[in-house]
Amino acid sequence: MRVAVTGGGGFLGSHLCEALLRRGDAVVCLDNLSTGRPENIAHLRKYPEFEFIHADVSVTAEVPGPVDAVAHLASPASPPDYLRLPLQTLAVGSRGTENALELARLNNARFLLASTSEVYGDPLVHPQDEDYWGNVNPVGPRSVYDEAKRYAEAVSLAYRRSLGVDVGIIRIFNTYGPRMRRLDGRVVSSFIAQALDGDPLTIYGDGKQTRSFCYVSDLIRGLIAMLDSSETGPFNLGNPEEWTVSDLAELVLDITGSDSEIQYHPLPVDDPVRRRPDITRVGEHLGWHPEVPVEDGVRRTVEWFSVRACEATTEER
Numbered sequence: 536m537r538v539a540v541t542g543g544g545g546f547l548g549s550h551l552c553e554a555l556l557r558r559g560d561a562v563v564c565l566d567n568l569s570t571g572r573p574e575n576i577a578h579l580r581k582y583p584e585f586e587f588i589h590a591d592v593s594v595t596a597e598v599p600g601p602v603d604a605v606a607h608l609a610s611p612a613s614p615p616d617y618l619r620l621p622l623q624t625l626a627v628g629s630r631g632t633e634n635a636l637e638l639a640r641l642n643n644a645r646f647l648l649a650s651t652s653e654v655y656g657d658p659l660v661h662p663q664d665e666d667y668w669g670n671v672n673p674v675g676p677r678s679v680y681d682e683a684k685r686y687a688e689a690v691s692l693a694y695r696r697s698l699g700v701d702v703g704i705i706r707i708f709n710t711y712g713p714r715m716r717r718l719d720g721r722v723v724s725s726f727i728a729q730a731l732d733g734d735p736l737t738i739y740g741d742g743k744q745t746r747s748f749c750y751v752s753d754l755i756r757g758l759i760a761m762l763d764s765s766e767t768g769p770f771n772l773g774n775p776e777e778w779t780v781s782d783l784a785e786l787v788l789d790i791t792g793s794d795s796e797i798q799y800h801p802l803p804v805d806d807p808v809r810r811r812p813d814i815t816r817v818g819e820h821l822g823w824h825p826e827v828p829v830e831d832g833v834r835r836t837v838e839w840f841s842v843r844a845c846e847a848t849t850e851e852r
Contacts, residue, residue, distance in 0.1 A: 537561040538762070539602050539644075541592045541635050542609030544571025546714050547649070547707075547754065549579070551606060554755050556582045563598050566609065567591040569623065570616050575714050593626040596634035604645040604762055607635040610684075612651070614677065614803070615720035621679040628683025629690070636694045636702075645701045647762045648691045650769060652708040653681045657807045662777075664813035665706070665769050676804055688769065695767065703761045708773025708812045712751030712832065713839035723748060723833065726784055727840050730793035740802035742781030747811045749774040750832035753825040760821040771812035774825040786830065790837050 538555050542548040543564030548571065552562045561584035564576060568589070579585045590596065592609050610627045611617040617624040632648065639646035655663045656671035671681045688704055695702040711723035718728060729736050749772070757772040778786075784797055817823050827835075 536603035537563065537601060538604045538606060539563045539565060539596075539598050539638060540606045540608060541565045541596060541631070542571060542607075543587075544568050544573065544576050545608065545612070546575070546716070547710065547751065548608045549575035549714055550712075550751050550755050551608065551758055552576060552579055552585070554759060556585055560584070562586070563588060563602070565590045565592055565596060565598070569620065570611050572716070592634050593623070593631040594634075596631070596638045598638060602638060602642040602644050604647065605635050605639040605642075606647040606649070606758065606762060607632060607687075608649040609635075611680070613720040617680040618676060624679045625683050628680075628687045632687040632690055636691060636700060640694065640698055640700050645703065645762060646691065646694075647758065648687055648702065648704045649758070650688050650704050650706045651680070651684045652706055652771070652773065652810060652812065653677070654685050654688065654706060655810075656681060658809065661809050662775065662811040662813045663771065665771060665816055692767075701765065703764065703766055704769035705758060705761050705772045706769050706812075707754065708749060708771065708810065709746045710749045710751055710754045710773070712836055714751075715836070717840070722746065722780060722783065723836065724840075726787040727791070727833075727837055730787050730791040730795050731837075731840060733793065733795055735796050735798040736784045736787070737798050737800055738780055738784060739800050739806065740780070742784070742797075742799065743779050744802070744806070744808045745777045745779050745810060746783070747774050747777055748783070748829050748832070749825055750827035750829075750835070753827050757817065757821070757823045760823050764821060766820050770817040770820065771814050772817060772823070773812040773814065774829070775812055775814055776829060777811045778829065786833055787837070790834050
């Protein structure tokens, strides 16, 4: 296939581009690099089937030549990024999704939307299955991301119902692994960077809030399985093993051998207290389940950060 990947320079996008190229697909990566990084895709330029287009898909998502599939991953995805770029986040979730859908429609292509567990907000149902409508504050600070993704799901299904676009929706839960930015505000990368630097590990809240952590290779397998299928979804994609934030901090300290202390800070507004996916549906329809234990995944991520610690720029630190 020839696949257009919006946000292909980001953490997940670059891994998806790489996996598609390795199996023989051609890839067109579209990214304005507002949160993605050129180094994430530098090694992909050796592939003759890889093409990079510097573009803000909120403005245009034009790709010369035929396209067989469109994977729409473009969006700031960590709280510091979407709080710093609120209007851009809303734009890429709305106009950006519409432009990517138009690209798929014009090419009669499969469309994959990378949605998020944030559509469930601070959930009142646990674990979360796809039938749960969520508990989202539509005017809170996180709403620029939550509501952008909820709109993206709505407009994607409207394109399917009204125009026949072949749409598939995946709701991504917490994912981690190599190519995360050191200080992107996500708990795994933040803890690892702080531990390696000897800085205090910062926990927001009492540390009893839970998350479910999926290693990036597992997540990418799920995205490709959905891309190759004719399923609509939405399907949850994540690791159903639930961890408290405090337990994750202790795991990072153990793996890194750091003697960093743990500091507690107030919980941000609307920060979810519990988050765990019910993955029954994706297992039944796509045969997908995570394979990498959290301990192994965190160890691999620590190794990746450790090798690059001396290469990190002042800005990254």
